[in-house]
Amino acid sequence: MRPNVACLLALGILQALAGAAAVTIYHQKNNPSATATASSAAASYTGAAAYNPTVLQPPPVPSPLNTQFVVQLQNGGTPGASIQQSGSFFGFSIEMSVANQVLGKNSTHIQVPFLNLMANLQQRSGRINIRVGGNTQEAAVLVDSTPDGRILEKDIAGASNPTQTPPLVFTPDLLYMMRNISNFVNVRWFLGVPFNDTSNFRLAIAEQGQAILGDYLIGLQAGNEPDLYARHGHRPSTYGPYDYVGEFGNLVNAMSNDANAKNRNLLIGPNIAYADWTTEMVWNTGFVDQFSNNLAYLAVENYPTDNCAAQFNTGGTIHNPQDVFPTFLDHNAGKGIIEKFRNSTDFAQQKGKKLLMFETNTASCGGFPGVSDSFGAALWGIDYALQMAHSNFSGALMHIGPTVYKCTASLSTPTNQSSFHQWTIGPLYYSALAVAETLGFSNTSQIMDLNANGGDVHTPAYAVYENGNPVRVGIVNFVTDPSGASDLQVQIAVGGSGIGQPNQSPSQVKVKYLLAPSVSQKGNYTWAGQTFGGIFQSDGRPMGTENVTTVPCDSTTNLCTVRVPAPSYALVFLSDDALAQSDGKAAPSTTFSTSMFTNTRNTATVDxxxxxxxxxxxxxxxxxxxxxxxxxxxxxxxxxxxxxxxxxxxxxxxxxxxxxxxxx
Structure with missing residues (x-):
């Protein structure tokens, strides 16, 4: 994380009042002394930051805005398209300190909503990649048991870093819980070796991780944001890339001398935050050539901005969320993050490695209220992920931190409310669903940024190719305009633009929409007509009937005109086969229910x-x-x-x- 635990894309508690500015008090039945029904002003919000009800103003409609443009696609070749991508491109990073809140209480009590949410993604992509780690992995100690029987405990008094990262102890039952999750849904895991003592590596997590998770363990992070070690006081001020490479070598040697850490080819580095070092500084040390046999992946971590000054009183610049909001609502938002890594994606291909965005989200240090938990963040997440795929990253993990933060893909109910509240599903989970279906589960999809509409940053579009032919088109409309005047009319044509190239446009296309009335809206978004509701309303299963729109194509012009509301994301399927390759056929539909209760007192049902x-x-x-x-x-x-x-x-x-x- 940069500088520490990042966003939880959750929704505001007071949104449960559906925007009401008052609460109603009812009198008791047959009580002659009771007063009549009255309304009282709602109290100022004082709850967890994750549920801050702040709603911002959407940016004004840009002027000029061209709402009609043509997307011309060609069969038989994809110059400028990405490397082949997997439908599981969009994964998650869970801060180790909150794994027991997100995943489950222990290996015998797993969060049902989490299983359902992962099953939705498995159905579309075949698997899900999740990292359990972050800053809190760096000082984590694996112990046989804890005094109170919990699978992990935090030493709040020993917290460090500007963002107060607590040391952890955890038990093998955390790993057994992860393995049991993988027995239900096809989750593949990344873990991390603690890097706070590189003279005496604690390899227990590598040993037991391999023994318990088996093939479900796909990588071990070696160091979390080492370019921030000196800044945070964990290394001398002179600590640099060569020092990190030396410590990485010490880890390889330690694992080589440990018969229980059998697989020494799972390591991931350098995992820098691109804060005090650049990736080129690490590549120039010869790191990848020296440890090529040990590196399963190359990885970086990065956030577009932070809210650290407001959250942790660091003395830095405090950003006004309303001022920040528009910076997430155009195509340059994702491109701006990725631009500094374009050399590295080329470098990774040259070295035969996959480069991961190992931790990211809207903003570190908790995100921004009204930004990170808005529909705009869902559109940002789609555009950002597809831009990473187009730029030859091989995966991106959206970070989930504790409930005091404002942004995540989904949010488990606070412990003291779990007996009467369900989960809150944040905007980036909708992004994950949309991206999984955009890429499909063939594992051969190639992504191309079409530079559509003359490069207008408010209306980016992508084409997805399989075997050299276009199969899907994704279009984002970042504009909010309830009048309908800013709805896009995108004309899609396949073939027929050059001599000897016959028209190959279909007779009709199918479209799925991610919709909300405004980029500022919190919750109750719909993906193809289905929703996970608002705050505390989801068990992880989509609600409602799926709605796929059929759009006939003009046989005279050979154009398929697709409306893209302002705001929305439209995923256009150019054939029924393309729809089948995305539409929940990667795995059987699965839902989960409980067989145990954690509380049987004071849970009476009331209509x-x-x-x-x-x-x-x-x-x-x-x-x-x-x-x-x-x-x-x-x-x-x-x-x-x-x-x-x-x-x-x-x-x-x-x-x-x-x-x-x-x-x-």
């Missing part, structure tokens, strides 16, 4: 329509205690209700736990 008009009754015969052990406690009644097959607000897909077998 919301009844609750809205009553604070209870005055029939004392119905009153009782909710205290544990009481003869009329709510816990006993809840168990009875559950026994009758009624799903309470703490049922599986709400509480989010599943009972699985441990692989020992």
């Amino acid at each position: 919301p329509s009844v609750l809205a008009t009553s604070n209870g009754g005055f029939d004392k015969s119905r009153m009782g205690s909710t205290s544990p052990g009481s003869s009329s406690s709510g816990a006993g009644r809840t168990r009875a209700v559950l026994g009758q097959g009624v799903v309470s607000v703490f049922a599986a897909v709400v509480a989010g736990w599943v009972l699985v077998g441990r692989v020992r």
